[in-house]
Amino acid sequence: MKSTSSAENWLGENLLYLTDAQLRQGTEAMFFAYRGFTTDPDKILEEFGYGRAHHRAIHFIQVSPGSTVNKLLSILGITKQSLNRVLRTLIADGLVESHVGQEDRRERHLFLTEIGVTLEKQLSTAQHKRMRDAFRKAGPDAVAGFRKVLESMMDQKMQDIFKELRRDGL
Numbered sequence: 001m002k003s004t005s006s007a008e009n010w011l012g013e014n015l016l017y018l019t020d021a022q023l024r025q026g027t028e029a030m031f032f033a034y035r036g037f038t039t040d041p042d043k044i045l046e047e048f049g050y051g052r053a054h055h056r057a058i059h060f061i062q063v064s065p066g067s068t069v070n071k072l073l074s075i076l077g078i079t080k081q082s083l084n085r086v087l088r089t090l091i092a093d094g095l096v097e098s099h100v101g102q103e104d105r106r107e108r109h110l111f112l113t114e115i116g117v118t119l120e121k122q123l124s125t126a127q128h129k130r131m132r133d134a135f136r137k138a139g140p141d142a143v144a145g146f147r148k149v150l151e152s153m154m155d156q157k158m159q160d161i162f163k164e165l166r167r168d169g170l
Helices: 006-011 020-048 052-063 069-076 080-092 114-138 140-153 156-167
Strands: 096-100 108-112
Touching (some): 052 069, 052 096, 052 108, 052 114, 069 108, 080 096, 108 114
């Protein structure tokens, strides 16, 4: 008897109306996918004593060099206290530099150092490999659908930030 994957089970279903069981299955798949997506970077971060908040800060500083602390706060959706704790560690460890703003001296603009760029590359390479492999298995139509689902799950503020980052070169 042929075994079928969860994706194959869903292919013949009318996905415009989902049952509670199908939604639960999608939620569980998202949790496990996220766990897989973060496993490799978590191992790398553990070597430095860092967590996922450090990873997210490093990622978005790399994506948008020179971002202000306030912009990073809006992207990450965390408290100023939490971000300051993460940034203090990253700055003290030589991964991030903070420059005083030229126009507004109250602003701090954030940049990765060479060490920070190297760590970010390790982290993103691990995640890109996992995503590339999954995208290849799923095929182009599934990739386009997956991206549409992710973007549809974002509220308007997150969509705006995502679009702005994409315009800036993401």
